[in-house]
Amino acid sequence: MTDKTDFLNGNVACAEGALAAGCRFFAGYPITPSTEVAERMALRLPKVGGVFIQMEDELASAAAIIGGSWAGARTMTATSGPGFSLMMENIGYATFTETPIVIVNVQRGGPSTGQPTMAAQGDMLQCRYGSHGDYSVIALSPSSVQEMYDLTVKAFNLADRFRTPVFLMTDETIGHMREKITLHSNVEIIPRRELKEGELPCAPDENGVPGFGTFGMGHNVHITGLTHNEKGYPATDSAEIHEKLVRRQVRKIEDFRNEIADVDIVNPDAELVFISYGAPTRTVRQLLNDNPDTYGHLNLRIVWPFPDESLLAFKNAKAFIIPEMNLGQIAKEVRQHTNIPIVVVPKLGGALHTPAELLKAVEVAKTVKKPVTEVRL
Amino acid sequence: MNLEDWYRQDRLPHIYCAGCGNGTILNCTLRAVEELDYKKEETTFISGIGCSSRAAGYTSSDSLHTTHGRALAFATGLKLVKPRQHVIVFTGDGDCSAIGGNHFIHACRRNIDITVICMNNNIYGMTGGQGSPCTPYGAISTTTPYGMQEQPFDLCKVAEAAGANYVARWTSFHVKELTEAIRVGLETPGLSFIEVMTQCPTSFGSKNKMRQVTQMLDMFRDNAVLKAKADRDAAKGILPSPEKFVVGQFVRRNNPPLGVEAAK
């Protein structure tokens, strides 16, 4: 088998990436602009020995892929804002029970039903903080159809390596755009580490990650969303066990920020530096093409955990310009890691930033003194 | 394997209050599983949230204690990925019919090959005795201090109408019949729903003139009407008195199930 070239939309590419990564169970509920992922999976999964099921809602979709994951499969669902909100409780359950799953959010304009057919990046903080309690997650953000494919594969590997839900935080633009892509004949698979005999099901290894006690393999594990000890048994009234568990689960991701980080750094010597992820990256790249060697660019393929050390690559930076299709969600995170002035370039409504709009932000950035300045387009 | 091997011994005694019927239902379930000679690695217990749902934690094979109301959705995913697994879901009246009502209906409609054991104590036990969709009309709970003003669900009728292949109701008093029903349910492909009327002496009995556990058992014994008798009465036009409820097998049918390994 050789690599295959095709011309696909982002959502279909995402489904193909999932299949290439070995995803064999998909549970979902239709919602614009994510539905093509489910439709493609419905068509393709039965042909490769997998199972597709349309659930009664997104609570059930999230629950079903967690159940499927414990049965040993790589599992995925895809949704958009309203469905993502419904998934929040079970996302927390997946983090606390350390269940590898992949959730695709093809973002649309919110809040509420908002703009079903328009692109947005408004769920970036919900993805990081939306469920209750303290936890960490991993989130990826593709900016092309090829990346929809590649990062979906990567999402599965990260989910299994870190035993955590992994989010593919894309948007309507990338989901519905058609581009030429290469479908790989084989992709790298990093499998989850199975629980060893004699190992306790919730005792961490040197990476802070316990072995996975796949159901039906004779491990006889008990998995609960209650605070649990290393045996997996409820231990809800011990402050010590609770704190140790929560901290360990946060650290198994946060301590590996640099290993997880996936960024592009362009023109690190520039003074004015764009930071972007997802669809706005495309406009930034266009601007950089038109004005070579003028601006720096930090493109984030992984947004969470935030790759803060990559900010240090821009030694001469006088301002970070951050175009987002929200009111500045990742800009807030950047602010926590730097004293360099930030120029926030929010755009709502669904249209991408134009190069002219970014140039307007550049003009502001040239003279900026305040820590945070918002550009009104 | 003998019966004792099906209990997770290092977690006993369990957290249930003295006289809570959930322990009895656990006994009957594990006895049925033992009678069928299931293997541990082929048997999975899944539950939601509530006192009833804690039962999954006292079984010795793989068990998944999930979120409130969602056990059937988790179970659906697990069963579809591993159809060889015998999947048994423990749920409560609130878990199954309030927050999880939609999943319940759809699991029955899909007729997924899962056995659901609903411990119906007519109350939210774990949270201290609030009214549930199964609290009888007029009964006292902390959120119905003047008596429940809504009609309760008949869970068996819901399951039957929604498409479950096997539906039965017994009580925590009828241990032999219950064990047999669970056994038949486990052997019937498709969704098997077994509702067990059970006592929550702490939050229901104490407020509803049944301070002693044994009074609740007497009530189950005296008010349970066998299905055959209820059918005869109905044919004669005799209306059932309101405190009575019907026990027995309501349906056993052979509609196509979901999640059963295709015969090769």
Add this chain to the structure above:
Amino acid sequence: MKLVVNERRCKGCNMCTKVCPYGIFQEGKRPGSRGYIIPVLDHPERCTNCRLQKLYGRQLCGMCQMICPDQAISWIDEKPFEPQKVVIEY
């Protein structure tokens, strides 16, 4: 076989007193080691399972064990009930 109530598990609910066809389980008066009032056994040598499990090679009756919500009732493998005790009864 000898019928035993595990005091570390029994919570004194008396559900067992409702099901034994011989009325072997009777409401107790004395608290056990955990403070619960443990039921007392009235002539347990009459228990069907005590008498016949060995003969039939499987458990018989077992109503008390099934209904006991705390998994406190079991049989241990010994012959404690002297035959003459049964004789005395009649």
